[in-house]
Amino acid sequence: xxxGAPESPGRPLVDPVMSSAIKVNSPxxxxxxxxxxxxxxxxxxxxxxxxARAGEFLALLGPSGCGKSTVLxxxxxxxxxxxxAVEWPAAEAEGGSRxxxxxxxxxxxxxxxxxxxxxxxxxxLARERGxxxxxxxxxxxxxxxxxxxxxxxxxxxxxxxxxxxSIARALVTAPQLLLMDEPFAALDEITRFRLxxxxxxxxxxxxxxxxxxxxxxxxxxxxxxxxVIMAPRPGRIFTELSIDASYPRSQNFRTSAEYAALCRRASxxxxxxxxxxxxx
Amino acid sequence: MTDPFSGISRGGNPAxxxxxESRAPPGSGREERAGPSAARRGDQVLRIVLPLxxxxxxxxxxxxxxxxxGVEPYIVPAPSLILRTLFSDAGLLLRSLLVTLTTTFxxxxxxxxxxxxxxxxFNQSRLIEYSLYPFAVILQVTPILAIAxxxxxxxxxxxxxxxxxxxxxxxxxxxxxxxxxxxxDRNLADLFTLYGASRGQILWHLSLPSALPYILGGLRIAGGxxxxxxxxxxxxxxxxGAGSGLAYRIVESGYRLNIARMFAALLLLSAAGVxxxxxxxxxxxxxxxxxxxxxxxxxx
Numbered sequence: 001x002x003x004g005a006p007e008s009p010g011r012p013l014v015d016p017v018m019s020s021a022i023k024v025n026s027p028x029x030x031x032x033x034x035x036x037x038x039x040x041x042x043x044x045x046x047x048x049x050x051x052a053r054a055g056e057f058l059a060l061l062g063p064s065g066c067g068k069s070t071v072l073x074x075x076x077x078x079x080x081x082x083x084x085a086v087e088w089p090a091a092e093a094e095g096g097s098r099x100x101x102x103x104x105x106x107x108x109x110x111x112x113x114x115x116x117x118x119x120x121x122x123x124x125l126a127r128e129r130g131x132x133x134x135x136x137x138x139x140x141x142x143x144x145x146x147x148x149x150x151x152x153x154x155x156x157x158x159x160x161x162x163x164x165x166s167i168a169r170a171l172v173t174a175p176q177l178l179l180m181d182e183p184f185a186a187l188d189e190i191t192r193f194r195l196x197x198x199x200x201x202x203x204x205x206x207x208x209x210x211x212x213x214x215x216x217x218x219x220x221x222x223x224x225x226x227x228v229i230m231a232p233r234p235g236r237i238f239t240e241l242s243i244d245a246s247y248p249r250s251q252n253f254r255t256s257a258e259y260a261a262l263c264r265r266a267s268x269x270x271x272x273x274x275x276x277x278x279x280x
Numbered sequence: 281m282t283d284p285f286s287g288i289s290r291g292g293n294p295a296x297x298x299x300x301e302s303r304a305p306p307g308s309g310r311e312e313r314a315g316p317s318a319a320r321r322g323d324q325v326l327r328i329v330l331p332l333x334x335x336x337x338x339x340x341x342x343x344x345x346x347x348x349x350g351v352e353p354y355i356v357p358a359p360s361l362i363l364r365t366l367f368s369d370a371g372l373l374l375r376s377l378l379v380t381l382t383t384t385f386x387x388x389x390x391x392x393x394x395x396x397x398x399x400x401x402f403n404q405s406r407l408i409e410y411s412l413y414p415f416a417v418i419l420q421v422t423p424i425l426a427i428a429x430x431x432x433x434x435x436x437x438x439x440x441x442x443x444x445x446x447x448x449x450x451x452x453x454x455x456x457x458x459x460x461x462x463x464x465d466r467n468l469a470d471l472f473t474l475y476g477a478s479r480g481q482i483l484w485h486l487s488l489p490s491a492l493p494y495i496l497g498g499l500r501i502a503g504g505x506x507x508x509x510x511x512x513x514x515x516x517x518x519x520x521g522a523g524s525g526l527a528y529r530i531v532e533s534g535y536r537l538n539i540a541r542m543f544a545a546l547l548l549l550s551a552a553g554v555x556x557x558x559x560x561x562x563x564x565x566x567x568x569x570x571x572x573x574x575x576x577x578x579x580x
Contacts, residue, residue: 076474102471104470110468111572112489112492113489121471126476155571
C-alpha cells in the first residue's frame with residue numbers, strides 16, 4: 001500500500017530519453033523485501049524494495065530516523081538485513097567484484113595522514129602500489145580540485161575541502177556504485193551548492209550509479225533523476241518521483257518554475273510520508 | 281604513517297608551507313593581537329623567573345641559617361657545600377648516574393615494548409585479555425617496594441633492578457594503549473571493513489595510529505615511573521650486596537654520614553627525572569603536532 005499510491009505523480013517510470021549519454025537499464029543492485037530489526041528490538045526497515053539501475057542518480061529522501069542510512073549500510077554490506085535479500089545481478093553475471101564507494105556524513109578522514117595518504121587508503125588496503133596507484137590518487141585529487149593540497153593534513157583543510165578529500169577517496173577505486181550518506185548536511189549553503197554541482201559533473205563524467213541519502217527536498221530534486229521518498233516507523237519506500245530535467249543542471253534549473261514545481265511535489269509527498277509514519 | 285610517495289608534489293602548496301604558517305593569524309589581525317601576545321610573552325617570562333627567584337631565596341635562607349647557627353655538615357650541609365661535593369665527587373656520581381639511567385632506559389624500553397605489545401595482543405584476542413589482564417592489575421597495585429626484596433633474592437642483581445623498573449612502568453603503557461586501541465572512529469572502522477581490510481591492515485593503518493596519542497601519554501607516565509622503579513630496586517638491592525647506582529650511593533652516603541653527597545646524588549636524580557619528562561614531552565609534540573588537538577592547543 002505505501003509502495004506508491006496509484007495517483008501519486010511519480011510512478012517508477014523512467015523516461016528513456018532522460019539522459020542520453022548514460023545507459024539506464026538493468027539494475028545494478030536490488031533490495032527485495034528487506035527488513036532490519038536492531039538487536040534492541042527496534043524495527044528499522046520493513047518490506048523494502050528498491051532497485052538502483054546502472055548509471056542513475058538516485059536520491060533517498062526522508063525524515064530523520066526513517067532508516068535511510070540503514071539502507072545504505074545494508075547495500076554497502078556493513079550491515080546484514082534481518083529479512084529479504086540484496087542482489088547484485090550485474091556483478092553476479094560477470095562474476096566480477098562489486099566496487100562500492102562510501103561517503104559518510106562526516107568526512108571521516110584519518111587525521112594523522114595527509115590528503116594524499118587518505119585518498120590512497122582504498123588502494124593501499126587492496127595492496128595496489130607503485131606509480132599507477134600514485135597516478136590514480138593524483139587524478140582523484142585533481143578531480144575534486146585539491147591537487148595542490150595533497151600534502152595537507154585534514155585539520156589544515158576547511159570543512160568543504162575535507163569532504164572533497166572524502167569524495168576523492170571514494171572515487172579512487174572507480175566504483176560502480178557511490179553511496180553517499182547526507183554528505184553535505186553539515187556544510188554551509190554556498191559550499192553545499194558548489195559541491196552539488198561538482199558531484200553532478202563527476203557523476204556525468206564517470207557514469208557510476210549514485211545513491212544519495214538526504215533530508216533536503218531541494219538537494220534531492222536538484223541532483224537526482226529519481227527521488228525515492230521513504231516513510232518512517234518502520235522505514236519503507238513510500239513513493240518516488242522521476243526528475244526528467246536534463247543534465248547538466250545549473251543555477252538556471254535551481255531558479256526555474258519546473259524546479260519549484262518538482263520541489264513542491266516532493267515536499268507534498270514527503271509530508272504524506274511523514275503523516276503515514278505517524279498513523280502507524 | 282609515512283608517505284611512500286613523498287616529494288611528488290612538494291612545493292607550491294599553500295596550506296602546508298611551514299608548520300606555523302597555517303596556524304598564524306591572518307595578516308590583518310596581527311596588529312590587533314600585538315597587545316595580548318606581548319602580555320602572553322610577559323606571562324612566559326614570569327613563569328620562568330618566579331620559580332627561579334623562589335629557588336634563589338630559599339637557598340639563600342638555607343645557606344644563611346646553616347652559617348648563622350653553625351650547623352654541622354653531617355646534620356644539614358649548606359647549599360654551597362652540596363655544590364662543591366657535586367663537583368668534587370663528580371666522577372663517582374656521574375658513573376652512578378649512568379648506571380641508574382641505563383637501568384631506567386632499559387626498563388622504559390621493555391615497558392614500552394611490553395605494554396604496547398600486550399595491549400595489541402589483548403586487542404586481537406579477547407580470551408588472552410580475559411586471561412591475563414587481572415594479573416597485570418595485581419602486578420600494578422602491589423607496592424613495588426614490597427616486591428623488590430623478593431626479586432633481589434630470586435634474580436641476578438642487574439635483572440632484578442631491571443624487572444623492578446619494568447613492573448612499575450609497563451602498566452600505564454598497557455592501560456593507555458588498550459584504551460587507545462578501543463577509541464577508533466567507528467566510521468573509519470566501517471570504511472576499512474568496506475574495503476576488505478585484513479586484521480593486520482586494520483591494526484597497522486587504523487588502530488595503532490588512532491592509539492598513538494594514548495600510547496605517548498602512557499609513555500610519558502612510564503618514563504618517570506621507570507626511574508622510580510630503578511631507584512627502588514637499587515635501594516632494595518643495595519642492602520643485599522653490590523650496587524653502584526645513584527640510589528645506592530644515597531643509601532651508602534647515609535651510612536657514612538656524608539649528607540652532602542646524599543643531597544648531591546638526589547639533585548642528579550631530580551635532574552634526570554626532569555630531563556626524562558621533557559624529552560618525552562618533546563617526542564610527544566613532534567609526533568602529534570601536525571594532526572592531534574592535544575599537541576596543537578599548547579601552541580595557541
